[in-house]
Amino acid sequence: MAEACVVLLEQVFDEGRVLDRAIAEAFKANPKWGKRDRGFVAESVWEVVRWRRALGFVAGAEDPRSLLAAEWRRQGFTLPDWWEWSGVDVGEMENRESQLASQPRAIRESIPDWLDLLGSSELGDRWDAELSALNQRAPVCLRVNRLIASKEEVVSWLNDEGVEVEEVEGLDDALMLPLGKLLPKRLFQDGRVEIQDAGSQTVAPLLGVEPGMRVVDACAGAGGKTLQLAAAMQGSGEILALDVSARKLTELKRRAGRAGVRNVRMEEWGKNTLKTRIASADRVLVDAPCSGLGTLRRQPDLKWRLSKESVEDMRDLQSRILENCLEFLKDDGQLVYATCSLLPSENEQQIAELLQRDSRWRLDAEMNISPAATGWDAFYGCRLVKR
Missing domain, CATH: 3.40.50.150 (Vaccinia Virus protein VP39)
Known part of the structure; x- marks a missing residue:
């Protein structure tokens, strides 16, 4: 699984691949991966891509193996033995991690310098809060398809299927899943709901x-x-x-x-x-x-x-x-x-x-x-x- 993460990160960073497509293709090419393996790969890769610069500062390098080492340590995982030859020093990572809060915003919030300058110049004081919000994980939002069912019918159907949802204030057709939860594919194919962000x-x-x-x-x-x-x-x-x-x-x-x-x-x-x-x-x-x-x-x-x-x-x-x-x-x-x-x-x-x-x-x-x-x-x- 660790090598699979490395390959995916190389595809995204070096080849410019779209992240969700690259992960979907990797899952399709490896049907024997279980739910736990797929979850580990997806979360590791998504978080490294999201926090690339911050993790690079902590690791002291930006190659995929070093970034993964910093991410797994952040998650509280024990680094595998084969990681020893990657050049990552765990003690040095701890030291650099304590210095992260004092680094420039582009490093802390993990964005390119040019983008930080652009956002700051256009949004001024708003940029800090918006950037912080954009670095949060997004829950899945659904839109009820009223051509097939009412919101009440959809909520009842999802609850019967073991899927919890909450209504979204101000949006008549929106339902939000708990953070980290996905809609089972068989339910998505039904047509009663579409995945569509509240915004x-x-x-x-x-x-x-x-x-x-x-x-x-x-x-x-x-x-x-x-x-x-x-x-x-x-x-x-x-x-x-x-x-x-x-x-x-x-x-x-x-x-x-x-x-x-x-x-x-x-x-x-x-x-x-x-x-x-x-x-x-x-x-x-x-x-x-x-x-x-x-x-x-x-x-x-x-x-x-x-x-x-x-x-x-x-x-x-x-x-x-x-x-x-x-x-x-x-x-x-x-x-x-x-x-x-x-x-x-x-x-x-x-x-x-x-x-x-x-x-x-x-x-x-x-x-x-x-x-x-x-x-x-x-x-x-x-x-x-x-x-």
């Missing part, structure tokens, strides 16, 4: 969709919000789910079938996609590509894959997508722009610049979900309407 569930209601409407989900991805909109429309009307990734749309098709959704049409973006649908939609959702910094609780590997340049490129892409997608709207239509970032440059600043360029639009509503205040993923959302 994510706040975006779709901004659209105010109604049965019979024509809706465009311009950056649908694998369709979490698409399916939420379909349920709110009670299966009536039409949702056009667009994305540049055919793979993600294939996943959306599979999920829609499981959820009993019949009013979603999926299409890959093409050169005539916008041209043939100008002024055709009652509602448009632009869940824009973004840095994803608001999701670091469940994607800690993201902070090692991002760069200052990639975030800047993302801002340019957001601006182009937003401006183009406004053309989908009818005169009395509404557009919601959303990101899972907490950076104002990807959120409020994008909208302010748009309104300055194009006086046809006005800001009708706006929200910011703070991980520090809610314990959810960060999300920004705003609604635009024609003047």
Whole structure:
């Protein structure tokens, strides 16, 4: 198991692999691993990825074996004999661990220096609390699929299956599992619930969709919000789910079938996609590509894959997508722009610049979900309407 952890960390740090996909593939390739083995590997690797810089300081090195040694010691495990040749000195680790609290924030909170500077410059005094919240483990949040069952029916069904859940204040369809608990796969395949973070569930209601409407989900991805909109429309009307990734749309098709959704049409973006649908939609959702910094609780590997340049490129892409997608709207239509970032440059600043360029639009509503205040993923959302 220890060597399996090393291999996974090399894939994430050296090859830029996405953490949850790498772990899923490792589990699939090793079907003889028991539940306990899978849990040990997953938790070890996730925590090393989350605390890479802090563990590197404690270990005095950043190779996977040294990082794992520091993590296992932090967990109270006895280091295996074969670890002796890794060069890690347990006594020195104890000494460095006592010095960790006095290190710069980027080391203590385990993020790249450039990201710490960016967060501090954009969020000021808020950055400390938000960063600390983003380093916490995230519980699994479910969304009840009302096309199949009511919340009360779902709670009763889950309880009968031995799954405890709590309702989430302020969200009609959200149920939270206890921290560290997962939904058994056989229940997830049922279709009565979808896994969707509470922060994510706040975006779709901004659209105010109604049965019979024509809706465009311009950056649908694998369709979490698409399916939420379909349920709110009670299966009536039409949702056009667009994305540049055919793979993600294939996943959306599979999920829609499981959820009993019949009013979603999926299409890959093409050169005539916008041209043939100008002024055709009652509602448009632009869940824009973004840095994803608001999701670091469940994607800690993201902070090692991002760069200052990639975030800047993302801002340019957001601006182009937003401006183009406004053309989908009818005169009395509404557009919601959303990101899972907490950076104002990807959120409020994008909208302010748009309104300055194009006086046809006005800001009708706006929200910011703070991980520090809610314990959810960060999300920004705003609604635009024609003047």
